[in-house]
Amino acid sequence: MALDGIPKMKIVHGDAGYVLEDVPHLTDFIPDLPTYPNPLQDNPAYSVVKQYFVNHDDTVAQKIVVQKDSTRGTHFRRAGPRQKVYFESDEVQACIVTCGGLCPGLNTVIREIVCGLAYMYGVTNIIGIEDGYKGFYARNTISLSPRSVNDIHKRGGTILNTSRGGHVTSKIVDSIQDRGINQVYILGGDGTQRGASVIFEEIQRRGLKVAVAGIPKTIDNDIAVIDKSFGFDTAVEEAQRAINAAHVEAESFENGIGLVKLMGRYSGFIAMYATLASRDVDCCLIPESPFYLEGPGGLFEFMEKRLKENGHMVLVVAEGAGQELIAESLRTMNHQDASGNKLLLDVGLWLSQKIKDHFANKGKIPINLKYIDPTYMIRAIPSNASDNVYCTLLAHSAIHGAMAGYTGFTVGPVNGRHAYIPFHRVTEKQNKVVITDRMWARLLSSTNQPSFLSPIDMEQVKKEDEPANQLFDQNSIADDYHVESTEGNNNGLPDGSTSC
Numbered sequence: 001m002a003l004d005g006i007p008k009m010k011i012v013h014g015d016a017g018y019v020l021e022d023v024p025h026l027t028d029f030i031p032d033l034p035t036y037p038n039p040l041q042d043n044p045a046y047s048v049v050k051q052y053f054v055n056h057d058d059t060v061a062q063k064i065v066v067q068k069d070s071t072r073g074t075h076f077r078r079a080g081p082r083q084k085v086y087f088e089s090d091e092v093q094a095c096i097v098t099c100g101g102l103c104p105g106l107n108t109v110i111r112e113i114v115c116g117l118a119y120m121y122g123v124t125n126i127i128g129i130e131d132g133y134k135g136f137y138a139r140n141t142i143s144l145s146p147r148s149v150n151d152i153h154k155r156g157g158t159i160l161n162t163s164r165g166g167h168v169t170s171k172i173v174d175s176i177q178d179r180g181i182n183q184v185y186i187l188g189g190d191g192t193q194r195g196a197s198v199i200f201e202e203i204q205r206r207g208l209k210v211a212v213a214g215i216p217k218t219i220d221n222d223i224a225v226i227d228k229s230f231g232f233d234t235a236v237e238e239a240q241r242a243i244n245a246a247h248v249e250a251e252s253f254e255n256g257i258g259l260v261k262l263m264g265r266y267s268g269f270i271a272m273y274a275t276l277a278s279r280d281v282d283c284c285l286i287p288e289s290p291f292y293l294e295g296p297g298g299l300f301e302f303m304e305k306r307l308k309e310n311g312h313m314v315l316v317v318a319e320g321a322g323q324e325l326i327a328e329s330l331r332t333m334n335h336q337d338a339s340g341n342k343l344l345l346d347v348g349l350w351l352s353q354k355i356k357d358h359f360a361n362k363g364k365i366p367i368n369l370k371y372i373d374p375t376y377m378i379r380a381i382p383s384n385a386s387d388n389v390y391c392t393l394l395a396h397s398a399i400h401g402a403m404a405g406y407t408g409f410t411v412g413p414v415n416g417r418h419a420y421i422p423f424h425r426v427t428e429k430q431n432k433v434v435i436t437d438r439m440w441a442r443l444l445s446s447t448n449q450p451s452f453l454s455p456i457d458m459e460q461v462k463k464e465d466e467p468a469n470q471l472f473d474q475n476s477i478a479d480d481y482h483v484e485s486t487e488g489n490n491n492g493l494p495d496g497s498t499s500c
């Protein structure tokens, strides 16, 4: 339950600075719940697996690059099936809801929750809530079975539909209670996980035996703690097609410029990875790295040089880049969508016009600019093979956690191992590209673009940047965050927040 807006944390301390940031369990607020043997032990597919069940005290380390004298640091509870479960198969009434924007793989996760519950735990009562959170109280539900979801993973979008806004906690929990739902699987981004957290708190306050499991979804990859979000790889792959087209167009005309706008409201991961993967991009602009157009060291100077050298160039811009520059030139109001997310000004159109105006000036070279905006194309497609496997593991981890009585958690890989992470850890901040980290340096050295930072700016940025996870980059200095940023308690949390 929240105290001054801060959720109560379940922290366990161990030797050598070991800290477990645990997730809630139904028995925390409903004592004496009966347990049952896990039906998986009799499942022919799983019964042969040596050590199939996860040990009760298995945890996953957040920081795996360590030094001789390092403390052990923060850990999360390892995901996976437990010996004992807190639900009998025919007692389970599960529901699934998808919220926020689309993302490749949503249908795969839905399919695998339905099939996983049915095939691993013999659960048959599963319903889909349509249209996101508001569907809890505004729409009828749809019944889901392995048969009805059999080939949905081949389709983009979500068969349940999704929405932004419309989260009224009390009405959602009333609906959960009235329908007798006792496992809630919620797929969505940071906003959705915030919504899931307050649903969990209300369920806990009412003392209901209902497990709430969040499955993080966003192509922006802006969810903290987890290695990466599903659909991200698919989106990066699809972005290659747009970049290829931009390159072909640019190459085929004198002083051709291909400009591609990619998604990324606050985080430039898609633009950064699409650029690194393509090798055809001359300059990548992301929200985390401020840039400027005119004067020495600016974008236009770089473009003139590149066009002189190569006769063409490709620019990739993340939708959230340069917002302050556009706002300055357009003096626009601050608009929001139904979920309260800032509505962005179109950097692609703005930049196209600025580039055209610049090169139209007397004495400048004539250019051929082609602007490609594949925004929704990269997220409205089915997930690729590796995302499909990832989605399956996420669904299974969520099911195992809920069946084992864990609740109020988001599931996701931390350093490659699936873990149960308390909601507040994935919602307290967003994952961003750290421009003082090695991955951004790799990009700068691969495109050879300017950093747009003066030596003074660089010092400032180094001081300000809080390293976050960088997509499996185990060598990243970002991993040092949890030691360097702690004061006193060495667990990455504010002092005084360690009581359990």
Ligand SMILES: Nc1ncnc2c1ncn2[C@@H]1O[C@H](COP(=O)(O)OP(=O)(O)OP(=O)(O)O)[C@@H](O)[C@H]1O
Residues within 6 Å of the ligand: 099, 100, 101, 102, 132, 133, 134, 163, 164, 165, 166, 167, 188, 189, 190, 191, 192, 193, 194, 195, 196, 198, 217, 218, 219, 220, 338, 339, 341
């Ligand atoms: N603080 C909050 N408390 C309760 N509900 C919230 C909160 N923030 C967002 N939500 C709800 O979560 C849902 C999804 O939020 P949002 O539109 O921000 O997308 P998201 O989950 O962050 O996904 P995306 O990756 O597309 O941004 C909406 O229904 C919104 O009302």
Ligand SMILES: O=P(O)(O)OC[C@H]1O[C@](O)(CO)[C@@H](O)[C@@H]1O
Residues within 6 Å of the ligand: 101, 102, 189, 218, 219, 220, 263, 264, 265, 319, 337, 379
């Ligand atoms: O147009 P919609 O559906 O609100 O979604 C756009 C947003 O969704 C995201 O893909 C995920 O948050 C952002 O990159 C983008 O700004």
Ligand SMILES: [Mg+2]
Residues within 6 Å of the ligand: 100, 189, 190, 191
């Ligand atoms: Mg969001």
